[in-house]
Amino acid sequence: MAEMASAGEAEGIDGVRMTWNNWPRSKVEASKSVVPIAASISPIRSHPDLTVLPYPPLRCKLPCSAVLNPFCHVDFAAKIWICPFCHSRNHFPHHYAAVSETNVPGELYPQYTTIEYALPASHDPAAAAAAASPVFLFVLDTCLIEDELEFVKSALRRAIGLLPDNALVGLISFGTQVHVHELGFSDLSKIYVFRGSKELGRDQILDQLGLVPGQRAAAVVGGAAGYPKGMPSNPKSTSVTRFLLPASDCEYTLNALLDELERDQWPVEAGSRALRCTGVALSVAAGLLGACLPGTGARIIALVGGPCTVGPGLIVSKDLSEPVRSHKDLDKDAAPHFHKAVKFYDGIAKQLVSQGHVLDLFASALDQVGVAEMKVIVERTGGLVVLAESFGHPVFKDSFKRIFEDGENSLGLSFNGTLDINCSKDIKIQGIIGSCASLEKKGAASADTVVGQGNTTSWKLCGLDKSTCLTVFFDVAPSEKSSPPGMGNLQLFLQFLTTYQSPDGQIRLRVTTVTRKWVESASNTEELVAGFDQETAAVVMARYASLKMESEEEFDATRWLDRSLIRLCSRFGDYRKDDPASFTLNPSFSILPQFMFNLRRSQFFQVFNNSPDETAYFRILLNRENITNSVVMIQPSLISYSFNSPPVPSLLDVASIAADRILLLDAYFSVVVFHGMTIAQWRNMGYQNQPEHQAFAQLLQAPQEDAKIIIRERFPVPRLVVCDQHGSQARFLLAKLNPSATHNSANDVAPGSDVIFTDDVSLQVFFEHLQRLAVQS
């Protein structure tokens, strides 16, 4: 069992973290445990110890079809293995004849609870070729101001240079109308134009582009260059290779095209927004990819500079007097376009999922662009999303570059994943929160109550990468006739099977099998407590609450969170009834209240400081990042740099601010370097440039270096804020700190420290209340 260890190691080779590592055996116990039983899994996380087996796995007989794993009981003499899930006995096939106690295949090594199989490529050579050349379809907004357009063009040019030669590239630009560029037409620049105001079905789009669904000419790579003339029935003319060309063939064309690409020429009336038909553009892009051979890995990379103002998927009307919806509007149901738009984008999401294609959304605008509505596509297809202020901002530029980078820095973007979960009897799967789509394959293990993408034991992950993380919610449902508590059933097993196309086009199957202990009796809370993972619990609670906030009207998240916390503390705390002072918590729970305190104040709960787009963006990332990163989102880390000591983590408290310190705050989405007043003055006076003050220069440099490290490894690239105490940008730090000193308590503030102008309660007050309420009878 994976015990809690330091955060880095917690996931081990499996990449699985659970809220409860010892599972309550009964439904009642489970519900009394307050924090749901959930596992956060990273299906294709890279790990140095991971072994790849070059042959297909052995599977248990249907319908179980679990894969042979170290937890199987193997009878070497009889050449039989017993599946830990269904207890079926399976004979080893002939090619395993040599198996013996001393000669076990890799998948039975105890340390290889996670192992990867390289599956043979599909039999269809065309499909194999298709799989080998990923498709990048750029969907470019042209309703931009000149500068932004130049920024985005140069980003695109750089990206095209980075693409692998065999990658197929397509370009769609849109503004008032959608322009599909036929890159394979040599005579002149040829563009298919779709109106922005009309919703088109997939078949209509294919038909209008002259394409046949699911077809791709046999010669995919390099095929379009020789566009043969005069063939009586030209199969190419109906092929999608007219629009998608290998990067090596179309680099020149694309660059020339980008050079000529102009801003949308349709006039913008006074008092109106530019007409931007993002919705139709996306559906055309999806339709175009529908003509690709099934199994082709394809990404739609949408570069959007504003909200959709025309046609289906409308975010806001073109009338400038109508503001883009806010959380308040959503709350009051005063956002007239919202539900319609979500429904529309949901349709596109379904289509893309069925095709196995991904949407990446790069939104760069000062105002909202409709991420809240389009989130559904990104999430279902496992796409990436980056929200920035401008296409010239590093948050966009560097993030955009990352997705095309190769080698170590590569995101490991993979395609066409499928996740199947096997679990022991008595365990039901409620669903998954994260970037995936239910395949609606209902099995014995699917629970009736659904969380996120449920009603299935199989999920589609159109796009996944090394950092993709999913949260699986389980339910314990012992059947009546299940065997009475006995030795045989002390362990429970879970197996996660992920097949996917790696970036180089190979088909892989990763099998992760984990086991956990059942906790039999209701009385045995200690065992439960010992198996509790507070970080995971905090993140799962955050994800779960976010989901409920989105899906349930009138859901009072803070209240729900408070009550859950109180119940949890009541259940697992040590105290005498009605004596707050007696309250203590086991170390397994000790920092959870602080997480909860910060979660309550975080952007996930306090949505009204953010736009719906930002909230959506934060939530997508919360759901797709691993536990460690997600914890940072909930409770940022703060490091303090001073002359007196090496960099030390410090309390996320306003008290950490000092005039002679530099603070480095990592709030995941932003990294703040905060100079105390004195430091700032010194710096402004240029001491760091004087040789005798090298130490100061180093001190100034250290947090910057650390920030760079954080930024380099993170996707999307966080915003770097460098600020000084009392500067306007300091709010990025102050907003995250515990307001232990406010303007109301200004009297006792230490010199050089700071106060926060807020009426929010501080952590202490929160704790006091918690203690009081937890011990109430």
Next chain:
Amino acid sequence: MASSSGPPSRPPPGYIPPSSTVRQPNPATLAGPMQNLQIGQPMAQPGPNPAPYGAFAGQGPISRFGPPGRPLGSPAIAPIGPIVGNGPSSSAIPGQRFPPPANSQYPAGRGPAPPFQSQVQPGRSFPGSPPLGASLSSQTLPPAQNSVPSQPIPRAVAASPPFAGPPSQYPPGVPPFQGYPGRPLQQPPPAIPPASYSATPQPAPQSFSGPPPPPSFTGLSRSQPFAAPGPSQMFSRPPISSSSYQVPPSMPGVMQAPPRMYGMAAHGQSTGFPTAVGQSPIAAAQGSSPSKIDPNQIPRPVPTLSETIFETRLGNQANLPPPASSEYVVRDNGNCSPRLMRCTVNQIPCTSDLISTSSMPLALLVQPLALPHPSEEPIQVVDFGESGPIRCSRCKGYINPFMKFIDQGKRFICNLCGFTDETPRDYFCNLGPDGRRRDADERPELCRGAVEFVATKEYMVRDPMPPVFFFLIDVSMNAIQTGATAAVCSAIGQAIADLPEGPRTMVGLATFDSTIHFYSLRRGSQQPLMLIVPDIQDVYTPLHSDIIVQLTECRQHLGQLLESIPSMFETNRISESAFGAATKAAFLALKPTGGKLLVFQSVLPSAGVGSLSAREAEGRANVSSSDKEAHKLLQPIDKSYKTMALEFAEQQVCVDAFITAQSYVDMASISVISATTGGQVYYYYPFSAVSDSAKLYNDLRWNVTRPQGFEAVMRVRCGQGLQVQDYHGHFCKRIPTDIDLPAIDCDKTIMVTFKHDDKFQEGTECAFQCALLYTTMYGERRIRVTTLSLPCTSMLSNLFRSADLDAQFTCMLKQAAMGVPINSLSQVRDQMTNFCINILHSYRKFCATVSSSGQLILPEALKLLPLYTLALTKSIGLRSDGRLDERSYWVNRVASLSVPLAAPLVYPRLFAVHSLGTKDDDESAIPPTLPLSSEHITDDGVYLLENGEDALIYVGNSVRNEMLEQIFGTPSVDGISSQFVLQQHDNELSKRLNDAINEIRRQRCSFLRLRLCRKSDPSGMLFFSYMVEDKSPSGLSYVEFLVHVHRQIQTKMA
């Protein structure tokens, strides 16, 4: 354009090679409005003026009115001889005057002069009989009947040919058939003494066996308005006096008093030549046996060859206009030129009873931008400054020469509604002793029937639009493979060179198959950008700007693009064609400005909005219903095109469709768009890249360069007593009184019908005024006002005398075209025949003497009506055997057809090519014409037939090889390609043929589609289908028809 399917490497005559430099005149020199009008003069010389066909480019200036006008007019001819000495007449006056009845110059005894009944003489063939005389002679004709002497006017009578009436009805040999002035074709030079007749130098043997005309002949010959130089004989003209002939024709200008005068009508003939030979019109099919009618003697159109001067008013009276097809120079002295407006009757009946009794239509044919004769004074432009033109405050009629100023000029009375208005102070002028304003002669609006006013802001809803031309080209498989696309691209490429070069001229281009491809033309140095609109169910424009750009900015790009389009789509395998959607999309691009949309379509529209089905085939498959319902296929299949067209018209978009088809395209549905938006349909069937490219180019060139206006509104006002009943033609009508014309050009004619709502007083005049508000090619807003004031009459005879054959027939033709899609063909044919019969019956009943009851009496002015009616019933539109599309095209074409082109459309001109050049002394390009009867066609001859639209060259089976060599450059008939392109070879005959064809093209303002007909092929059948005087499965022969008409009249009389 080097493409193989492009135009032939060697341009056919009349085709301007791209390199040639025919250019628009420098706009600067055209600044004056007038020049503007002349620009498009089709007859103008080459050089700077855009001639309709490029043919003339580079030739020396041809004086249009010179020689051609008078091919026959050898000086020897007395142009206006009164006929046979009848009457005192003022024959010399070209225009006729109608003195009041009391003045009649005829001896009372004569009574009304009946038109002559010509007596048909058996066995005779007249001196004038055409070459086919041979066949004639075969007829057995009773001899003797001819004797002229018995007639009151002996000379005239002599030669009348027998008329073949149905045997049973008429006693043999009874009434002679009268000659008529309107001799068909060529007449011998008048100067030739009778004696010379038989000896006429014609190549064709003269067959007439009849005795030469009596001495009277000379007189006669004089009376002939046209001298026929042709080979054919002079016609027997003076035939006149059959016994029934009672009154020698009066001289022109003479007014017949008694209402009953029959013959008088003849005078009414407005023709410029007074000569109206005494004979009038009538062909009498007397009781004589039918077989007695001499086909050579019956009325046929006679080309007028000499140019005349026509004063629109004489002695303060409206003058009778000359025949529409004749050459005349108009002097506008109050009434507008008959080219601009022509009324079916030149005296307005005082009451509605009168007009209904006459059975004649009352309609005005308005061709507001008609090309003037080059020698005519241009229409003057009057600028009233900011106040705009003076108008009647009640009816809003425009100031014109017939507004009467009273009270020393302080007030004026509107001649249209009778209201009295104050004269604006700054327009005041004293009256002279004659009651006219002293400045009347200085002010065009007070002395001219046609003026153009500069429109003020009040007449504009927006700034005048620039000329915008949008070309929409079919590139579907069929169009590419037949070479249509290449031909079209080449034609556009060349025609663009001739577009007016102003900075405002804008062009756009799109192609389409099952999608629509626009091109953005304004893009730095880059290639054009192609923008595809794939949604053909619900179209839109792909760009906001740059689809239609200024010509000056994109000439080069456009040229390159046009060159590359054929190769770009060379391998196109898309056979679908989204005509409707493409048109709609192009319209959307044009919407902000309006303009002309020129669509080139090759196949049945099969995709997208407005897609059509092959109804023709369905109709055929479903035979049971097809007969009864056949005409339904001539109606648009549904309202969709009409709805589209109304929307187009609203935005001032005019659609011209060039159909280069190989099969059925449902013309009935497609043509609605053009018809509603003031456009025109061109039909090339079956399209041949070899032979039709030149026509395509010339049609296109004329289309874009001819004088035309945009965003026009037209209204016709008339004097109190009449009201406008309806307008007919190509336009869009939203309110009852006005018609909207997104575009109007010099070739378009609109028919306006009237009805009485009150009575007129005898002796007053009724005025008609047409006001056309339009924008010129140069972006000037103008109001062209044409006024025609005609006397009112309460006498039927005056009506008949002043009847205008050309106008009436045009009216009839248009009525027929309107009827075709609504009624079955046989019904329409019957209607037309009855129409003719009713008029003649009315004349017979009320204007002819009782004693002549046995004769067929035709009013002089309308003597050709039966022939035209017969030809009409055998025309493409009314024939049962034609293709649906052809009929629809005909219907569409007729709706906007001008008066001068109406009769030729059904009664084409036929020329003997083989005899061209045999007369060296004849400097006219146009040879004499032959009657449309197969009797005149010989097997060793080559013939040219033209109807203003098509020209057929017919080659007989035994034509001499040398002649073939001369004309076609190949010695055998079979050696001539059926995809025929006429070339000029280095010999006299070929040269003359080419000259003749070019001259015809110029006259018709149409390049004529030249087709080869061989006797042995189906094409020969086509040729013979134009021989309308023959008996054919589709109808009676001319003679039989006359007999039929006569019998019907007699039945009615009984």
